[in-house]
Each structure stands twice: as structure tokens, then as C-alpha cells.
Amino acid sequence: MKTPGALLEAMRETAPLVQNITNFVSMNVMANVLLAAGASPAMVHAREEAAEFAALASALTINIGTLSPPWVDAMKAAAKTASDAGKPWVLDPVAVGATSYRRQTGAELLALRPGIVRGNASEILALAAEGGAGKGVDSGDTVQTAEAAARAIAGETGGVVAVTGPEDFVTDGARVARVDNGHALMPKVTALGCALTGVVAAFASTAEDPFEATVAALAFYGLAGEKAAARAEGPGSFAVAFLDALATVDGATLDAGARIA
Numbered sequence: 480m481k482t483p484g485a486l487l488e489a490m491r492e493t494a495p496l497v498q499n500i501t502n503f504v505s506m507n508v509m510a511n512v513l514l515a516a517g518a519s520p521a522m523v524h525a526r527e528e529a530a531e532f533a534a535l536a537s538a539l540t541i542n543i544g545t546l547s548p549p550w551v552d553a554m555k556a557a558a559k560t561a562s563d564a565g566k567p568w569v570l571d572p573v574a575v576g577a578t579s580y581r582r583q584t585g586a587e588l589l590a591l592r593p594g595i596v597r598g599n600a601s602e603i604l605a606l607a608a609e610g611g612a613g614k615g616v617d618s619g620d621t622v623q624t625a626e627a628a629a630r631a632i633a634g635e636t637g638g639v640v641a642v643t644g645p646e647d648f649v650t651d652g653a654r655v656a657r658v659d660n661g662h663a664l665m666p667k668v669t670a671l672g673c674a675l676t677g678v679v680a681a682f683a684s685t686a687e688d689p690f691e692a693t694v695a696a697l698a699f700y701g702l703a704g705e706k707a708a709a710r711a712e713g714p715g716s717f718a719v720a721f722l723d724a725l726a727t728v729d730g731a732t733l734d735a736g737a738r739i740a
């Protein structure tokens with residue numbers, strides 16, 4: 480078993496190319512977060528090229544935050560290419576419970592068996608068809624309430640499911656972990672969940688075990704949030720300090736600061 484810090488260093492050594500089919504809100508934030516963390520982001524979503532690009536990338540993220548039919552076609556084609564090539568793809572089911580179109584698309588993407596799903600508690604509940612009290616993109620449920628839903632999704636996909644919030648929960652159906660890093664300012668900056676999904680993909684692209692990769696990515700991200708909050712006066716200065724912290728946290732710092740149970 481590798482430590483979270485070793486997985487961070489391994490990711491940085493290759494600076495993996497992470498393709499993101501993501502929402503308009505998140506594109507800039509996510510690209511900057513991935514660069515600061517040590518990966519190489521590319522936002523490529525056109526139906527005409529998304530699958531071709533997925534063959535080049537080391538990992539793929541699919542985010543339904545601002546979906547529309549041509550994008551969903553591209554998501555499915557890219558997901559299939561990544562799966563066929565044995566590359567990790569991570570689903571971020573943004574606001575999946577809000578509308579019937581999102582519920583249907585979420586179910587179709589889940590049927591393509593993402594290696595990792597990362598969402599907030601309301602999204603994981605809705606993706607498992609267990610309701611959820613989401614308010615648009617924001618969670619209205621506790622992480623604990625969504626643990627059974629996460630296990631059910633992992634059983635369905637054979638992959639890893641991460642539920643994020645004040646304390647994150649990760650399962651692959653057999654193993655479970657809880658990550659207690661993070662700060663309450665994180666949900667006050669838009670797209671930090673989306674950007675986290677990219678960081679999870681980056682870790683997964685260079686780790687052998689997607690469960691360990693997910694846990695390490697969550698601890699890294701949460702620890703950077705804690706370090707940024709110590710310097711911030713509010714969400715604005717936090718957002719800037721967070722990028723700096725992502726670039727500054729190294730393997731040894733991560734192993735010393737990770738709170739994983």
C-alpha cells in the first residue's frame with residue numbers, strides 16, 4: 480500500500496493529461512486547480528473530438544453540471560473510449576436529482592460503469608434513486624445519510640464512490656474510508672467540487688488502486704483547504720490561497736496532515 484504522499488508525488492512526476500467534459504461554471508477553476516496540483520488539464524467536449532481526445536488523455540472526467548444533448552453524446556462516446564483503453568474516468572453527477580433529464584442522463588452514464596463517482600451527499604442519494612434533498616448543485620443531506628447509497632452504486636458499477644462534505648466517505652463496495660480533512664470555506668467557492676473530481680482523476684491515472692487514489696486525492700484536497708483557510712479572510716482570498724496551497728503541499732506534508740480512518 481502506498482501512502483497518500485507517495486501517490487501525490489507519483490502523480491506529479493507524470494503530470495497526467497486530464498480531459499474534462501465539464502460545466503461552463505467550473506472550466507477555469509478546474510483547470511487552475513489541476514495545474515496547481517501538478518496535472519495537465521484540457522477541457523474538450525465537442526461531439527466531433529471528445530472520444531478521439533479520450534484516447535490521448537491519461538484520465539477523463541464527466542460532469543453534468545450544464546448538460547445538453549450534444550454534450551451528453553460526447554460524454555458517452557468519451558466514456559466508452561476511456562473504458563476500452565483501460566483509463567480511469569470519473570463521473571461528477573452535479574445536481575443529478577434536480578430534473579428528469581439529469582436523472583435519466585445520470586442513470587445512462589452510470590450504466591457505462593465509471594471507475595469512480597464523486598459527488599455530494601444529495602447527488603449520491605439521487606444517483607442511487609434514493610431521493611435526496613439537494614438544492615440545485617448544493618447538498619441538503621449529511622454524508623452519513625448517503626453511505627448506503629454509495630455502497631449500492633459501488634455494487635452496481637464495480638467501482639469506487641466518494642461522497643464529499645464535512646467528512647468524506649469512500650467505498651469500493653468492500654472497503655470503506657473516511658477523510659476528515661477540509662474546511663467550511665470550501666463549499667463557499669463555486670466549482671471546488673468539480674475541480675476535486677479532476678484531482679481524483681489525476682491521482683487515479685497514476686495509481687494502481689482507484690480506492691487508494693481517491694482517498695489520497697481527497698486528503699490532499701482537504702489539507703490544502705485547511706492551509707488556505709488559515710491565511711484567508713473569506714471566500715475570495717480563500718480561492719487564491721487554495722491554489723497556492725495545492726501547489727505547496729508535498730508528499731511529506733500530506734502524509735503528516737492526512738486524517739484518514
Ligand SMILES: Nc1ncnc2c1ncn2[C@@H]1O[C@H](COP(=O)(O)OP(=O)(O)O)[C@@H](O)[C@H]1O
Nearest residue numbers: 599643644645661662663665666671672673700
Ligand atoms: N463543511 C465542510 N467542511 C470541510 N470540508 C468541506 C465541507 N464541505 C465540503 N468540504 C470539502 O469541499 C470539497 C468539495 O466537496 P463538496 O462541497 O461536497 O462538493 P460539491 O461542490 O460538488 O457539492 C471536498 O474536499 C470536501 O471535503
Ligand SMILES: Cc1ncsc1CCOP(=O)(O)O
Nearest residue numbers: 502504544616670671672673
Ligand atoms: C453553480 C453551478 N451551476 C451549474 S454547474 C455549477 C457548478 C457547481 O460546482 P460544484 O458542484 O463544484 O459546487
Ligand SMILES: [Mg+2]
Nearest residue numbers: 573599672673
Ligand atoms: Mg458538485
